[in-house]
Amino acid sequence: MTVASWIARNAGWRPDKLALVSGDRRYTYSQFNSRVNRQVNGLLAAGFKKGDRVAVLANNTSEAVEAVAAAAKGGFVHVPISFRLSPREVEQILRHSGARFLFLEQEFTETVNKIGQCPDLVRIVRHNPSDAATSEHEAWLAAQDDAEPAVDVTGDDNFLIVYTSGTTGSPKGALFQQKHSVAHAPVPVILYDIKEDSRLLMVYPHNSIASINMYYVPAWLVGGTIVLADARGFSAERWLSQVQAERITHCHLVPTMLIRVLESGAVPSYDVSSLETIGYGSAPMPRERVEQLAATFGDILVQGYGMTETSSLAAVLTKADHLKALAGDGRQLAACGRPVFGTELRVVNENGDDVSGEEVGEIIFRGQYITPGYWNDPERTAQAIRGGWLHSGDLARVDQDGYIYVVDRKSDIIISGGYNVSSKEVEEVLCWHESVREAAVVARPDPEWGERVHAFVVPREGHNADQATLIDFCRQKLARMKCPDRIEFVAELPRNALGKLVKGELRARVSRDTLQAART
Template sequence: MTQKKTFQSLLTKGLKRFGDLPALTLLPAETTFTYHELLEKTERISKYLLRLGVGRGTHVATIIPNSLEGVVFGLAVQQCGATIVPLGEKLGNREVKFILHESKPKVLIMATQQHVATTLQYVEEENNSDVRIIGLPGFGIEYPERFEIFDWSEETTDPAVECQVALEDDIAILSYTGGTTGTPKGVMHTQKGLWAAVLSAAIEDPLDDREKLLLSTPLVHSAGSLLWRSLMSGVHVYVMPTFHPVSFMQTIKAYKITTTFMVPTMLYRLLGVTKKMEYDVSSMRNIYYGASPISQERLKEAFEVFGPIMRQQYGMTECNIVISRLSKSAHYWAYHNKPEVLKSCGKPCLLTEIRMVDKEGNDVKPFELGEIIVKSPAMMIGYYQKPELTEETIRDGWLHTGDIGMFDESGYIYIKDRKKDMIISGGMNVYSSEVERVVNQHPAVSLSACIGVSDPDWGESVCVVVTIKEGARCSEEDIIAFCKQNTSKYMVPKNVYFRESLPLTPIGKVDKKELKKMYVEGLLSVN
């Protein structure tokens, strides 16, 4: 019988292949589960969910921190052939309330104190007694009586209950965008699309049972995709509840970690602590990074600390992180021969087509800016309950990313900015990432974020918010003078604000929406 092209079938087969090899270690408890044990727990939870009526077409929402439960419940929902709606533990109650009311999950599994009242309110407002709210023990949470408490010791094996076989067009995951630019949007990925994404990633960047993967970012985002495809390949995955740079470096040394994923902000913090502590990263073979642009100078620093082991990936929720990649060999070549390429996000992935188009949809020439549009079997089929937005985003089979970029003469892709982050000042288009690139080159600057703020004369004026390196000193005048020497006049910031740290979204991107709010409320300081 031909194996179905579904993530469910891939998952079921993948977890059975590696038996007594270590699959998952939870830190700091140092609890390890073999593949056989992980599969047993996954099947146990699957039986439990099936008894709750979970199956094809069922929406199951989860709000679970990085933990065994976070891994196993995610796997079990997929094994049941249902649709998982993963919510990050750092999401605000406003976003959680919106997502629950739109996706209407039949089962909600949670382990976060801050969302207890919101989830209870959702059930009461929906006035649906069939909704099951499952509270997970062991997280120090006081659950109301309306919640059902999951019990690991309860016998859940029922041979008469079997998982439904998912079809290729079934929705496997309904992922909501961060909502930093507006209302969260539900992104629908089919079983076949998720299957294609996992296989594409495995082909592009092979990992096997010799790898030790360390994850500390939320598993509901990019780390979760890497987790799933690693478990299909026999990788030993280590999961930390949160990221802390010192303990992260200590973990690499203690467990001889070979592979990890991080966003640039995390990498910057690691580079900072390496100047203050003894460390050993000789076991490392791969560092995946992505989610936001990286400073070229800091990337060179990373080479000096970790070696030529960087792997960049460009993706988005709508395309399951399989748009383009800058490989280890490309990093190494660029570092020694053409550093400019380190600012690129590589070349199209094996299963992905990429074009740069103008406003009329015509392809632009190399080095000309255009919107990045993508075609891939791993891309979303649309936004949940938003047909008009889906038609606007997917046209003639091409996903319009909203990113502005260009090709160089060798086919490398450079992202210049998000359409929505572009600042129009005095009629000129200012790409915030380009301003940040210049500001980050100042020797005193650790990190910067460029935002556009309302201006009666210019329409929008260019502002930057910066953090300064420890022990360094810098003024607004210094930054502005430096920019005048290194960029176009219309890109020079009108104002510079200083903060000890920049607000971040749950996945580690600088939260520009929050910075704009702080500006309006007068909370940014020029000193």
């Protein structure tokens, strides 16, 4: 069974059913399948072949979704790229993945114009979702055959390379075959109650593994409808308006977004009665906020926990779990849930033994939709997957009922508004500046974003550095959400007897200062 077979099946079984809404464009399954076939046949006619990496740099557009489906049907490897990345970061992904073709939204042409040489990249086709008449993509698509592609695709064929910052500076590409997405699809279908008449509003950016494996593929499994939202500048009113206008049944948001919805006070002004499931995850959610959400939207909350490397979901706090916790002492609202079917999840100590009671250990995974490794990166694959188990770097404990409570991270990842930010990458960029001798980056607690990027800098002797200059320098090299918004200048960084940086002291200092500022 393949993702490709589900797309073709929907075109045959429910040709007039609405498949995709992208701004003013609306495509039935028959129309969507035709566009996907044209894309596959166009790539094949241009000399691209099964296994070639095909990248997409765009906002949440129809073309980005069609590229996933085309990869499934043509046996290509889909490489989604965030439009928020700097030219340096885009180039890094294009070069590392060996992408040969790029679907580029016209708005981000300048980003690509600034990248260096990518020897594998031989073709770029631009699309303009706001004006089909001037879209190179539409003209190219219209010239292609819409017959079902004559490509033998199997579940073992490579399907996705999804890049994640992980815990090290440079991004790493988690590899997935079609069988991984196929195995994962029933998890959200069952636990999020996705059905044929479901209408899924995709707010996450298209390059997220959650977008592909919690929206596209599950929708194609059951014949649901995907509705795209602009991934830029989340607005509570815009989200509520889209829920009302499109009669949205399902949506998954990061806590920052849901908090904005609550604080907007606008919910009573919109008809949100169509909502059946609101998922949340990617960052902690305070208990009082969960209670407010339940009071506002009803018993429709689901929390998901996982990683890019787990295809998305590995543990879920279900609607029933929320209802039980809200009716009781609420303790389990602090949990990320219990393991979902299709994957094994353990919490182990340093000896590899399962923890018990209040003991804290590392979360590890094994299962049929866990990544087999990182693309072209055997060293980091060996570091992450040991003895057949994927090591998450997340520290947790498990209660007697099997609920998992994440208590800390072994890594130095900063989760800001649901985005993973590698502190090492930010530190590296800061040290590129001539005025910086050393840099250390930690998370600063933030009531809206969950965490913010906070930097400590030791200036070079004889150089003058100021906060505004260094922040601007980072913004030229990094995506905005990765850049520090506060920089402290210090004479030295705390180190232990072995000379190793002690970030715990910096985190404690930031937390203490943040708490003190909140009290004044």
